[in-house]
Amino acid sequence: MADSRTSGEFSLEPVRFSRLSRRGVLLSLSGLQLTSAGIAVAAFVGTLYSVGAEALPWTSPIWGGGLAITWARIAGRPVVEWIPLVITWVLRQAGGQTVFKAKISRPRPAGTLALPGDAARLRQYDDPESGAVMVHDPHHATLTVGCDLLHPSFVLLDPAEQERRIQGWGRVLSTACRSGRIARLQVLERTIPDGGTALVDWWREHGVHDGSWVARVYGELIEQAGPSGERHVSSIALALDMRRAAQAIRRSGGGIRGAAAVLRQEMRTVEAALRAADLHPSPWYDAGSLAVDLRSAYDPAIAPTLERHREIGRSLATAGPVAVTESWGSLRTDSAYHSVLWVSEWPQASVYPGFMSPVILAGGIRRTVSITYEPVRTDRAARELRKRKVEHISDAAQRARMGQIEDAADSAELQDVLQQEADLLSGHGVLRYTGLISVSAPTMDELEAAVAQIQQAAIQSSMETRLLVSQQGQAFAAASLPLARKV
Structure with missing residues (x-):
């Protein structure tokens, strides 16, 4: 039989996610x-x-x-x-x-980020060699850098190209696993108001500026049409674990400079892996680019203005919000209300790549989809898998002695553990991944409607989402900011 890859009848390979463990200390409690x-x-x-x-x-x-x-x-x-x-x-x-107000009469110390909550401890380091701004978290001992990714729309590609890009992205994640020095890898896909910069630039370069009525009206239409749309932006953030890389940091001179040198090595490795996967990274964020992203996240109404006037809003000292009020299930910032959903259950059955299209392509909603990958060292992953396997077998034996019927969910979790162990022995890496969806809207009523629409889109994607209550501030920083934070 001819191979479908060579006969032109290419079919995508379905994928299956491991189930979220529901085991407890004893008998699922x-x-x-x-x-x-x-x-x-x-x-x-x-x-x-x-x-x-x-x-x-x-x-x-x-x-x-x-x-x-x-x-x-x-x-x-x-x-x-x-x-x-x-x-x-x-x-x-x-x-x-639960309430934050910027103290405008007392400027922030130099080198700090003007962010609320536990993100207030973050420090910036402008790397002189790469030109990138690196965000240092002294409490968690991480150093983070980010960039935008340019790529065609995945859902518009043919199956063969989709499969090739999936394999390329798998190699990117495998590179992160093999490094041993990466704490987290965060991928964000967000919708932002289109400031019309591309239209304005095109008209400025190719338009006929003869002062006629037609040219004047056409220019006004471009000025008004640009901000009414939205565009999708993909980005990636890379966090270096300074504890794991302590020896390499000492060899590179120690301190934040040594950590920056080690992070530059990881940046080059990840950048090469991204290019091999046909994902084209932009230059790594400098202080101005990161400031615009942070300001736009907390103040979405200003985003089109910052995009059209690229000389303003590029200081990290003033990039944070003016005021933040956190409630049980939402967050209010300068010009918007936000709610963060946690992907509590990924598809249980086999799904094809692109299964998240209903969420990604939901129109008219300002939202950010964040997936954070946490590589697990091979030796640690092997120990954890052995421990989980022993616990599953012990619990099954205990239930059998008590006369309880074996639960199908427990059996499925055990099969997931065995599959992960087999994949680890085959040379694959183990990653913990967390999915968050941040939804924003100008008013609370619009936010509730947008959250309901995203939840329905998640159901179409075979996912289960839950509102993260009592921790919206920290969850928003992890879901909306390209800083590879965790909840």
């Missing part, structure tokens, strides 16, 4: 569930033996409530697991940590 269940059992048994069965109704609020919060669920999560979230949220509100 988390530590909090075991704690609440243990308190309930201790209260029941203690009452029964110390006072007698007649006192059980009096202590029923303790043992009954413990059992209820252990197994009852709200929005797919056990009630007991909501307790830490609520307590943390209340404490944050009491401490004023």
